[in-house]
Amino acid sequence: MKTTYLSKKWHGLKKLSKDPLLLCVILALLFALLLFIIFPLWKVCVVSFQVDGHFSFKNFSDVLTYSNGYYLKALVNSLWMGVATALIGTFVAYIFAYSLTRANIPGRRFFNLIATIPIISPPFIGALAVVMLFGRNGFISSTILGMENASAYGPRGLLFAQVMTFFPVAYITLRGVLESISPTLEDAAMDLGGNRFKIFLKVTLPLSIPGIASSILVLFVESLADFGNPLVLAGAKFPILSVQAYLEITGMGNFAKGAALAFILLIPSVSAYVMQKYWVSKKQYVTVTGKPTQSSNNVVSKKARWWLFGVCCAIAFFVILVYASIIWGAFAKSWGNSAEVTFDNFRYVFRVGFESILDTLAIAGLSTPVAGVVGMVIAFLVVRKKFMGRKFMEFSSMLSFAVPGTVVGIGYILAFNQQPFYLTGTLAILLLNFIFRYLPVGVQGGIAVLSQIDPSIEEAAVDLGADSNMTFRKVTLPLMIPAFFSSLIYSFVRSMTAISAAIFLVSANWKLMTVQIMSQVESGRIGAAAAFSLILVGIILCAMFVIKTFLKVKYHSTSSILTH
Structure with missing residues (x-):
């Protein structure tokens, strides 16, 4: 067996030697x-x-004992934020993908555009919008609700920004998964007398599980790796490990401790990646039904279709709100104080x-x-x-x-x-x-x-x-x-x-x-x-x-x- 393996490798090397450029x-x-x-x-x-x-293990022991476990808290916060972003982001993305591929809701092109816009934006636009909408001079918190000293910082503001930033990544994956599931399976179950909700639970959802699991792991890795949103929104009371590693290097000049924090962050990221690539991706369910066909409108009831349409409108509203605040803020003379339109911000930028x-x-x-x-x-x-x-x-x-x-x-x-x-x-x-x-x-x-x-x-x-x-x-x-x-x-x-x-x-x-x-x-x-x-x-x-x-x-x- 070993001889056969070596002979194959030797044959491959001989073949490559005949093409020196390759x-x-x-x-x-x-x-x-x-x-x-x-x-x-x-x-x-x-x-x-x-x-x-x-x-030495001293760098890691220092990390665990520093300031009553401050860095340990940062690790827990990072993992918590990663899990929450992955679960909520995947849930939002699945509703969006299911609505556009199965429910035949109005405005599918518009919703598809809305779901993909955040992908081409800087990763911290969500954080910037949260500050502009819900911060001390935020449009919603201050102007509309009249709240004084409102704070956009901490876990809630960060989670909102993370979900808005990363749910499109899960949407792209889940839409591809749902489009690969032939709707004739659901139609056949409908013809056999199954009710719509049971068909979703017994047919559509099980076939989507590999894609859902893959999306959860991808969003978990993306959230752990994110730096822009936490740097703006996390704050001292809710430390995030990626930000703390950065501060150790740039603020304290402590490369060893920064490297130790980075190494700790690397473990869950690589573990989730390996699971996604070599375990979840191997467990794809294939439906051999010929060329994909358009789903019939019977799969989703009229009432459910309008409910899904409403949910998609709500999600689209928040995405539009994020980008509208960025556009408005770019042209406002002083955000939160003066809404006078000006080009001074652009002059300053250039x-x-x-x-x-x-x-x-x-x-x-x-x-x-x-x-x-x-x-x-x-x-x-x-x-x-x-x-x-x-x-x-x-x-x-x-x-x-x-x-x-x-x-x-x-x-x-x-x-x-x-x-x-x-x-x-x-x-x-x-x-x-x-x-x-x-x-x-x-x-x-x-x-x-x-x-x-x-x-x-x-x-x-x-x-x-x-x-x-x-x-x-x-x-x-x-x-x-x-x-x-x-x-x-x-x-x-x-x-x-x-x-x-x-x-x-x-x-x-x-x-x-x-x-x-x-x-x-x-x-x-x-x-x-x-x-x-x-x-x-x-x-x-x-x-x-x-x-x-x-x-x-x-x-x-x-x-x-x-x-x-």
Whole structure:
């Protein structure tokens, strides 16, 4: 058995040696994944267990005993917030997804748009809106309800912001799951005399369970990894672990304790990711009923349909309220004091923050295509080639999904703050962080697309004399355009809105808009922060349109070439 395994590996190596370019690409990618994903995490682990260069548990004992268990409370708060966000966010997302795929409610395109808008926004827009609506000078708390000294900070405000920020992530997953369940099963159960509620409990819900479990775990990881909302809303009375790790590094200069907090945060995040990827994702229920058909209106009663429509309207109202407050705040002369319309906030932004706008565009513009192409290459190698280290390449390239940005940022500081890899304060460290942090979407999308493409197309190109490089560029990559588009959009959006890892890596030479927004919030310039956020969203929407248009042209030209 062992001889057979080794002979297969040796055969694979011999095959790769005949294509030196392919071998070089594989070795270069494995080295890059080791250096820019595994090595920073390893440095976090090593430093967290070191005191004066020696192995020790002192950092962890200090964490447990510091100020009557303050950091232990931060861990409990983070886990509690992660669980609450995951459960409530998944519940809201399931109602939305079920209403749009099964209930045939009016305005489905509108509700779908509402559910996806938060994905392209900075992750702390929800926190900014909570302050503007429910804070001391909040529109609802102060203007409408007349409350004095109202506080938007603490667990309730943070939970609201987290759910508003992350439920769209669960919605996308759950909508795909519900659309993959053929409605003919529910119609058949209806024909056999089952009542609608029992059909939902016995047919639809059980088939949705893998998707629900996956969404809960993904939202749990997202909430643990979030940094922007807790930094604005958590406050000293409700500490969150990701924020405390950041404060230890930037405020106290205590890298060892910051690394220990990051290591503690890493454990539940990676555990939830492994469960989601290797356990829940394997338990998908498949219904072999042919091509999906439109659900009949009988599955949901007329009364339930209008009830679901009302719930969706309520959710949409809160999402619109969040973004309306940002727009209003950007144009208001003084939020909470004067509603006079002015462009002063935008003038201020372009006066003090124009450099950060240019820097953010440059960093996102440079990192996005690289992340997209590298993601497609890794997906191609993982699906189409057999070589030693293939499993490691897949796992390490997807690992960024599980690692909180705070951990990544601390890891990059520790890993690249000395020779031979001194990158601190440079453009390179920001680019590398964005490329390898947002790689997984391209890899995942590429793997999904390649699994549906018949390998014989590529084999025919090889038989006609094309090498691996030409086959990938001329045949495989054009067929992967949909996944490539998703990768580009995701990488660009996340690069433009990144905060948790990037806040550790910015310098006087390279600034980011998100860090500027956080600075404005901390300084109390809510209007300027809202104007910054509005400009950021506008840039993202324009870039998405350009990328989509460009790739459509490329896709149609490629299709015509392949057809002829």
